[in-house]
Amino acid sequence: MNKIISALLAGIIFGVGITLSGMVDPNKVVNFLDVAGDWDPSLMFVLGGGVITTTIAYRFIFAQNKPLFAEDFHLPTLLKIDTKLLFGSALFGVGWGLIGYCPGPAVASIGFRFEEPLIVVVSMLAGILLFKVTSKA
Amino acid sequence: MENFTPYSSLAGGILLGISASILMYLNGRIAGISGIVGGILNNPSAAEKAWRAAFVVGIIGGASVYAYFFPVSIEPREHVTTALLIVGGLIVGFGTAMGGGCTSGHGVCGISRFSLRSITATMVFLVAGIATVYIVNQVIGV
Numbered sequence: 001m002n003k004i005i006s007a008l009l010a011g012i013i014f015g016v017g018i019t020l021s022g023m024v025d026p027n028k029v030v031n032f033l034d035v036a037g038d039w040d041p042s043l044m045f046v047l048g049g050g051v052i053t054t055t056i057a058y059r060f061i062f063a064q065n066k067p068l069f070a071e072d073f074h075l076p077t078l079l080k081i082d083t084k085l086l087f088g089s090a091l092f093g094v095g096w097g098l099i100g101y102c103p104g105p106a107v108a109s110i111g112f113r114f115e116e117p118l119i120v121v122v123s124m125l126a127g128i129l130l131f132k133v134t135s136k137a
Numbered sequence: 138m139e140n141f142t143p144y145s146s147l148a149g150g151i152l153l154g155i156s157a158s159i160l161m162y163l164n165g166r167i168a169g170i171s172g173i174v175g176g177i178l179n180n181p182s183a184a185e186k187a188w189r190a191a192f193v194v195g196i197i198g199g200a201s202v203y204a205y206f207f208p209v210s211i212e213p214r215e216h217v218t219t220a221l222l223i224v225g226g227l228i229v230g231f232g233t234a235m236g237g238g239c240t241s242g243h244g245v246c247g248i249s250r251f252s253l254r255s256i257t258a259t260m261v262f263l264v265a266g267i268a269t270v271y272i273v274n275q276v277i278g279v
Binding site: 002003004007008010013016018021022024028030033035036037040042047049050052053061066068069070073074080081085086087090092093094095096099100102104106107108109112116119120122123124125126129131132 | 150
């Protein structure tokens with residue numbers, strides 16, 4: 001139960017943060033990526049604020065033996081930079097540039113606009129499943 | 138740069154960092170949205186599905202309450218059709234599943250752990266996004 005409540009709390013803060021940041025506006029995202037046009041650098045401040053805060057907090061968190069409500073920290077074990085990482089990230093960037101949505105803002109936007117983010121999130125889930133099915137074969 | 142919002146964007150980013158820190162401190166998890174959402178479908182464990190679903194409900198609820206008090210206005214985009222949204226969404230889903238993360242997992246959490254994979258992934262999706270917008274705006278000329 002603790003794990004569910006803490007995830008809910010983290011989610012609420014994420015939802016408020018992503019909406020406040022302006023990243024839920026796909027126009028703003030595209031303007032951030034549009035370095036040759038009317039460039040809006042705001043998203044660098046979103047990433048910067050997120051990275052600085054998390055870097056400082058992680059230092060203290062990883063000094064603990066374990067998380068408060070779990071047995072251990074679940075951290076990615078892969079270290080190699082492989083084709084999947086490069087190709088998958090490049091694909092993600094193409095989709096991001098095409099529609100102006102990455103997963104976080106798309107999910108959050110369901111909270112205040114329905115049609116567009118819902119289409120994106122459902123398609124995104126289909127894309128995730130499609131990868132799972134094709135990578136198994 | 139008429140729409141430049143450094144303060145609210147920085148404040149929003151700090152909140153994302155606090156969210157990621159809470160999830161790591163309490164549950165020992167990376168706050169990567171693509172992975173968390175994907176796990177609701179793919180992870181066989183009910184306990185795994187439960188915390189992931191709670192996180193997503195929190196995101197939608199938090200955004201909803203915030204937007205209730207501070208309405209978000211978004212200019213409609215004429216060239217973005219439903220078909221484009223579907224294709225784009227599919228590519229985003231497939232790409233993040235293949236690359237093992239998105240803006241939150243690689244961009245915020247990964248860079249904060251000084252993960253070389255995440256730093257690489259972030260540079261790649263930023264460059265790919267910039268190139269895509271360049272092609273759409275400057276070459277095709279939407």
